[in-house]
Amino acid sequence: MLCQNCGKNDATVHLKRIVNGSAAEVHLCADCAYSLGYGDAFSGFGFGTGGLFADLFLKGENAAQLRCPGCGKTLDEVISGGLLGCAECYNTFYDKLVPTLRRLHGKSVHVGKRPNHPRGDRAAQLRRELDEAVARQDFELAARLRDEIGELTANGGDGQ
Amino acid sequence: MSAKWYLGTGAQNDVVVSTSVHIARNCAAYPFPGRLSLPDKLKVNDVVRAAVESIPDYSFRFSEMKTLSQAQVVSLAERHLVSPEFASSRDGRALLMTEDESVSIMLNEADHIRLQVMLPGFAPDEAYRTADTIDDLLSEKLEFAFDERLGYLSQDPTALGTGMKVSVVLHLPALVRTSQINSLITMVSRLGLSMRGSYGEGADAKGDMFRLSNTITLGISEHTAVENLKSITLQLAARERAAREEIFKSIATEDAIFRAYGVLKYARQMTTDEFMDLISLVRLGAVRGLIALDCATVEDLMVQMQPATISLSVDRPLDRAERDKLRAERVRQALL
Ligand SMILES: [Zn+2]
Ligand SMILES: [Zn+2]
Numbered sequence: 257m258l259c260q261n262c263g264k265n266d267a268t269v270h271l272k273r274i275v276n277g278s279a280a281e282v283h284l285c286a287d288c289a290y291s292l293g294y295g296d297a298f299s300g301f302g303f304g305t306g307g308l309f310a311d312l313f314l315k316g317e318n319a320a321q322l323r324c325p326g327c328g329k330t331l332d333e334v335i336s337g338g339l340l341g342c343a344e345c346y347n348t349f350y351d352k353l354v355p356t357l358r359r360l361h362g363k364s365v366h367v368g369k370r371p372n373h374p375r376g377d378r379a380a381q382l383r384r385e386l387d388e389a390v391a392r393q394d395f396e397l398a399a400r401l402r403d404e405i406g407e408l409t410a411n412g413g414d415g416q
Numbered sequence: 417m418s419a420k421w422y423l424g425t426g427a428q429n430d431v432v433v434s435t436s437v438h439i440a441r442n443c444a445a446y447p448f449p450g451r452l453s454l455p456d457k458l459k460v461n462d463v464v465r466a467a468v469e470s471i472p473d474y475s476f477r478f479s480e481m482k483t484l485s486q487a488q489v490v491s492l493a494e495r496h497l498v499s500p501e502f503a504s505s506r507d508g509r510a511l512l513m514t515e516d517e518s519v520s521i522m523l524n525e526a527d528h529i530r531l532q533v534m535l536p537g538f539a540p541d542e543a544y545r546t547a548d549t550i551d552d553l554l555s556e557k558l559e560f561a562f563d564e565r566l567g568y569l570s571q572d573p574t575a576l577g578t579g580m581k582v583s584v585v586l587h588l589p590a591l592v593r594t595s596q597i598n599s600l601i602t603m604v605s606r607l608g609l610s611m612r613g614s615y616g617e618g619a620d621a622k623g624d625m626f627r628l629s630n631t632i633t634l635g636i637s638e639h640t641a642v643e644n645l646k647s648i649t650l651q652l653a654a655r656e657r658a659a660r661e662e663i664f665k666s667i668a669t670e671d672a673i674f675r676a677y678g679v680l681k682y683a684r685q686m687t688t689d690e691f692m693d694l695i696s697l698v699r700l701g702a703v704r705g706l707i708a709l710d711c712a713t714v715e716d717l718m719v720q721m722q723p724a725t726i727s728l729s730v731d732r733p734l735d736r737a738e739r740d741k742l743r744a745e746r747v748r749q750a751l752l
Contacts, residue, residue: 271501272500272504327451337450346569360574360634361577361632361635363635364634364635366576367577368567368578369548369637372555
């Protein structure tokens with residue numbers, strides 16, 4: 257199927273739009289999807305660009321049979337569908353995903369807010385960082401982390 | 417009927433129509449919606465619904481999408497309360513919405529939770545604060561899928577990181593008429609934002625309404641994303657105002673505005689496209705003080721005159737011709 261915008265390239269991005277009182281599908285090539293502003297998960301109101309990610313995925317990986325223990329999805333399926341199956345997929349395919357994430361966002365490390373679920377693993381994460389700091393003999397950081405863990409576990413909740 | 421969010425007016429209202437913040441979240445205990453069975457989707461709906469209904473100071477109405485008619489669902493999408501994607505398939509999906517429609521939460525769209533806060537005018541800080549508070553309250557009850565390196569997890573890698581999108585709807589009739597819009601769309605895309613028609617596509621945006629949003633969510637904090645959007649919005653608004661000064665130098669602009677006003681007041685049938693073209697000019701005349709009409713009336717009409725929404729206002733199905741006749745009638749009444 258050809259792109260409805262340029263009529264030249266193959267359409268790989270399929271989006272739902274509201275046209276004249278019903279939900280219609282729009283078919284675009286990746287270039288046109290970007291230039292029309294659909295280059296993100298939330299386009300339109302918007303949300304949901306099946307396939308765009310697949311186009312960006314670095315091809316030629318020979319680990320395609322790698323399988324997520326959480327949901328059973330293979331790397332092959334992730335690449336062709338552009339979607340991950342569960343949270344565990346990100347652990348399983350992490351190394352394969354990072355280059356693509358860099359192309360997508362320009363960066364690959366989160367810097368925003370974090371969940372405050374009482375069972376959230378903030379304390380566990382700090383303990384991991386503490387272990388690493390100790391292993392690196394970065395005792396200044398280790399002391400800071402130890403204090404932070406102490407505070408977390410003292411203030412309400414048990415931090416676990 | 418209680419007042420809806422779009423009946424308010426906000427700051428920068430001559431250019432900025434509305435502001436919204438979207439947040440995507442998933443429950444750690446379940447696979448993402450694309451990998452979730454129908455019974456599990458219903459379980460997710462129950463779990464999230466209970467958490468949402470425990471939020472103090474808000475009261476949400478819960479609807480399972482499969483209990484709504486096609487026209488009701490499409491009307492929700494026309495009002496930007498759900499995504500077109502959400503409207504296109506209804507099984508296992510549900511919507512939680514406040515009475516004034518300022519907060520809506522789609523369940524089992526591409527993520528288990530898609531929270532939206534929508535406010536009139538230019539209000540990114542306020543909209544983000546509300547969304548952030550609701551997210552915090554939900555995360556006390558629900559364990560979200562989160563990774564230290566990648567942030568909030570989603571089946572779609574383009575939403576990783578903050579899972580947060582902030583957007584404004586801009587009315588840019590003068591930038592369209594002075595042919596500056598396409599180069600501005602290209603410019604904002606280089607800055608990690610996107611701008612596209614809020615109704616209709618690209619330069620054919622209906623009603624000269626454009627939605628400006630951040631596209632990057634990983635490696636950028638919520639605060640930075642909001643500040644970026646604010647600064648680009650103010651720059652675009654300043655350009656639009658300068659372009660308005662230019663086009664008003666010619667009598668043709670004022671003439672076009674009053675002709676549009678005349679057609680809206682007296683026509684007997686009107687398509688959505690014609691309506692959107694004319695109401696854009698009338699909005700421009702209204703914020704300029706040429707026409708005594710407030711923006712809230714214009715914004716309300718833009719929402720109410722969309723095809724599925726207008727069809728819902730009567731208790732029988734309408735064909736296109738009947739819709740066009742009813743639209744002209746409603747517009748005449750509103751502008752009397
Ligand atoms: Zn194309
Ligand atoms: Zn998985």
